[in-house]
Amino acid sequence: MGKGFYISKAVGIVGVILGAGALATIIALSVVYSQEKAKNNADPSPTDGGTTSSPTTSSPTTPAPSNNPWDKYRLPTSLMPESYNVSLQPRLTPVNGTEFYIFTGESTVEFVCVEETDLILIHSHKLNYSQFENGQPAMLVSLDTAVEAPSIKSTQMQTVTQYLVIHLNGKLVKGQRYRLYTIFTGELADDLGGFYRSVFDEDGVTKVVATTQMQPTHARKAFPCFDEPAMKAVFNITLIHDIGTVALSNGEEKESSQISVGDKMMQRTVFEPTLKMSTYLLAFIVSDFASISNISDNVSIRIFARKTAIAAGQGQYALDITGPILNFFEQYYNYKYPLPKSDQVALPDFNAGAMENWGLITYRETALLYDEAFSSNSNRERIATIIAHELAHMWFGNLVTLRWWNDLWLNEGFASYVEYLGADKAEPTWNVKDLIVLSDVHRVFAVDALTSSHPLSSKEEDVQTPAQISELFDAISYSKGAAVLRMLSDFLTEDVFTKGLQTYLAEFAFGTAVYTDLWSHLDEAARLNETELPAPVPDIMNTWVLQMGFPVITINTTAGHVSQQHFLLDPNSNVTAVSPYNYEWIVPIKWMKTGVIQKPEWLETKSATINAMKVTADDWVLANLNVVGYYRVNYDQGNWDRLLRALNTNHMDIPVINRAQLVDDAFNLARAQIIPTVLALSVTKYLYRRQIICPGNRPSTTWTSSI
Numbered sequence: 001m002g003k004g005f006y007i008s009k010a011v012g013i014v015g016v017i018l019g020a021g022a023l024a025t026i027i028a029l030s031v032v033y034s035q036e037k038a039k040n041n042a043d044p045s046p047t048d049g050g051t052t053s054s055p056t057t058s059s060p061t062t063p064a065p066s067n068n069p070w071d072k073y074r075l076p077t078s079l080m081p082e083s084y085n086v087s088l089q090p091r092l093t094p095v096n097g098t099e100f101y102i103f104t105g106e107s108t109v110e111f112v113c114v115e116e117t118d119l120i121l122i123h124s125h126k127l128n129y130s131q132f133e134n135g136q137p138a139m140l141v142s143l144d145t146a147v148e149a150p151s152i153k154s155t156q157m158q159t160v161t162q163y164l165v166i167h168l169n170g171k172l173v174k175g176q177r178y179r180l181y182t183i184f185t186g187e188l189a190d191d192l193g194g195f196y197r198s199v200f201d202e203d204g205v206t207k208v209v210a211t212t213q214m215q216p217t218h219a220r221k222a223f224p225c226f227d228e229p230a231m232k233a234v235f236n237i238t239l240i241h242d243i244g245t246v247a248l249s250n251g252e253e254k255e256s257s258q259i260s261v262g263d264k265m266m267q268r269t270v271f272e273p274t275l276k277m278s279t280y281l282l283a284f285i286v287s288d289f290a291s292i293s294n295i296s297d298n299v300s301i302r303i304f305a306r307k308t309a310i311a312a313g314q315g316q317y318a319l320d321i322t323g324p325i326l327n328f329f330e331q332y333y334n335y336k337y338p339l340p341k342s343d344q345v346a347l348p349d350f351n352a353g354a355m356e357n358w359g360l361i362t363y364r365e366t367a368l369l370y371d372e373a374f375s376s377n378s379n380r381e382r383i384a385t386i387i388a389h390e391l392a393h394m395w396f397g398n399l400v401t402l403r404w405w406n407d408l409w410l411n412e413g414f415a416s417y418v419e420y421l422g423a424d425k426a427e428p429t430w431n432v433k434d435l436i437v438l439s440d441v442h443r444v445f446a447v448d449a450l451t452s453s454h455p456l457s458s459k460e461e462d463v464q465t466p467a468q469i470s471e472l473f474d475a476i477s478y479s480k481g482a483a484v485l486r487m488l489s490d491f492l493t494e495d496v497f498t499k500g501l502q503t504y505l506a507e508f509a510f511g512t513a514v515y516t517d518l519w520s521h522l523d524e525a526a527r528l529n530e531t532e533l534p535a536p537v538p539d540i541m542n543t544w545v546l547q548m549g550f551p552v553i554t555i556n557t558t559a560g561h562v563s564q565q566h567f568l569l570d571p572n573s574n575v576t577a578v579s580p581y582n583y584e585w586i587v588p589i590k591w592m593k594t595g596v597i598q599k600p601e602w603l604e605t606k607s608a609t610i611n612a613m614k615v616t617a618d619d620w621v622l623a624n625l626n627v628v629g630y631y632r633v634n635y636d637q638g639n640w641d642r643l644l645r646a647l648n649t650n651h652m653d654i655p656v657i658n659r660a661q662l663v664d665d666a667f668n669l670a671r672a673q674i675i676p677t678v679l680a681l682s683v684t685k686y687l688y689r690r691q692i693i694c695p696g697n698r699p700s701t702t703w704t705s706s707i
């Protein structure tokens with residue numbers, strides 16, 4: 001409060017360097033760049049494990065085992081970033097006489113010292129720094145008149161842990177704010193990570209786009225930053241780009257002017273400061289793309305793509321559905337879309353399907369562009385679900401961010417569940433919500449029934465390196481995450497689920513959370529609603545989240561006996577992983593008797609008697625209605641026989657998803673040698689009825705729903 005900004009001599013020097021030295025810097029950086037290129041491209045090798053060296057002279061040698069903070073992958077908590085000013089200039093033509101593309105940048109990060117320290121660790125990967133007058137690649141100033149910033153003793157690049165390490169001659173003072181300045185250059189490589197280049201041909205011309213992919217740990221490849229999701233800050237981004245190209249970032253364009261850079265006039269686009277956000281959600285793009293736009297509820301919506309794609313109308317479908325989906329999520333989360341704009345960009349070269357950068361979502365072209373004449377129905381369906389998935393992240397993931405990557409499953413699992421709800425709002429006639437069973441539940445059943453599977457949740461300390469983080473983006477995180485959240489939403493009811501979700505978002509907006517925070521909010525919502533549950537939400541969910549696999553529920557309808565068993569596709573496989581719940585789950589069972597829906601039951605133990613499931617004569621039991629439960633079901637032979645009879649006579653008594661599920665469960669149970677293959681084959685017999693009921697060329701939606 002009331003603190004004046006102290007402009008030190010150092011700041012003055014930097015000002016001079018940034019201004020008059022800009023041209024010299026660029027030329028020097030190109031040279032440095034080529035010299036450094038070979039070094040950068042070498043496999044990341046450890047540096048000297050502690051001894052200091054200048055960034056241009058550090059030599060990769062084997063480290064002695066060390067406990068130095070710069071040898072740990074996680075940042076210390078001594079410094080917290082508050083804001084960044086980052087100015088980047090991507091070069092869309094190669095460095096003279098080479099085939100390398102580069103970008104140059106300047107960055108100022110303002111941070112608070114939370115614990116006294118004489119060390120600054122900031123992530124930096126494959127960046128080369130130009131040196132200031134004092135021979136160091138970074139400059140530090142204090143923002144408080146009362147405190148002078150300690151000078152920099154030495155710096156080193158720690159290539160394995162991807163840090164710029166700055167040793168200081170004195171301590172940073174707890175509670176004080178400081179600024180760190182750097183000028184750097186990096187390669188604008190075609191490697192799909194960090195600030196990278198995408199190349200395409202249009203109208204006989206080869207064009208280059210500069211774009212980004214920061215998640216999970218590539219922001220450090222674009223500029224030095226505290227590159228962990230909990231290190232949220234405000235980002236002031238400026239892009240220097242060729243006149244005639246379009247520059248985009250997370251914020252809206254604040255000002256655009258022409259400046260001279262060396263002997264060339266360039267466009268300088270300054271963006272509005274972002275909201276407080278994580279580094280992995282940043283994005284910058286320079287391209288010659290065209291766009292189409294509309295305004296929905298005061299939010300500016302734009303779709304960018306290659307000029308020819310936009311001219312062919314391929315962005316129109318995405319533009320049409322974005323407003324309604326945003327609107328749906330605003331209601332679902334009970335939280336207004338927090339940004340003034342939503343840009344979505346189709347990129348010719350893109351690693352994932354799409355990326356939820358806040359306000360500037362990037363896609364591979366096939367995930368955003370739809371052409372009436374050439375695209376298929378499944379293309380259209382993928383576009384609707386992927387847009388919904390990324391828009392869902394604008395709140396769940398971006399507004400409230402999981403503190404560390406070990407909880408990635410909740411971020412991706414959640415978006416993978418609600419993408420169907422969002423797409424359903426945009427395309428209400430498609431029954432798109434049914435597809436989660438095929439695309440996620442079945443997809444992940446196949447891998448989660450192997451002994452090589454793993455629990456959804458990982459321990460924070462087990463996820464350290466970039467490689468360990470990347471490994472988490474798997475079918476378990478996405479599809480099992482989606483499946484168990486859908487089960488949770490179903491047994492709580494959507495009303496209770498959304499209430500808990502809404503209070504969770506309200507509490508942690510612009511901050512971070514852990515997965516148990518969501519459980520607490522859902523549990524509280526269930527308590528307020530007086531929902532009857534066999535155990536608190538965290539206890540129920542732990543059995544699904546903390547142990548791998550899923551059960552097969554066996555229902556003996558003669559005795560009314562229900563039991564569970566870890567379902568393994570290979571009956572001879574040995575489970576070596578120990579489970580805290582001994583491979584037992586708290587299982588919600590929605591079921592019907594002879595076509596009539598019954599009161600839901602729970603199986604909380606290995607086996608139990610559920611009298612209501614004891615049936616006689618011609619009655620049949622069908623459990624796991626609409627496959628909302630993350631498990632398979634087996635029955636006694638008599639019940640299988642009666643189910644088969646129902647399928648062959650009144651198959652419409654059995655919900656369409658369950659008709660498919662009976663086939664899928666039966667074949668998987670047969671494969672696991674739990675039921676005879678003959679029984680599995682006999683479940684398919686009813687399928688001949690499809691021909692009787694749906695002769696000719698009926699529309700595919702009618703056709704499938706009556707199988």
Ligand code: BES
Nearest residue numbers: 215216352353354355356385386389473
């Ligand atoms: N955050 C991811 C994109 C991502 C994946 C970044 C892996 C870095 C590593 C994004 O939200 C996502 O999940 N995209 C999916 C599409 C979705 C519909 C399942 C993808 O890219 O496949």
Ligand code: ZN
Nearest residue numbers: 389393412415
């Ligand atoms: Zn996602």
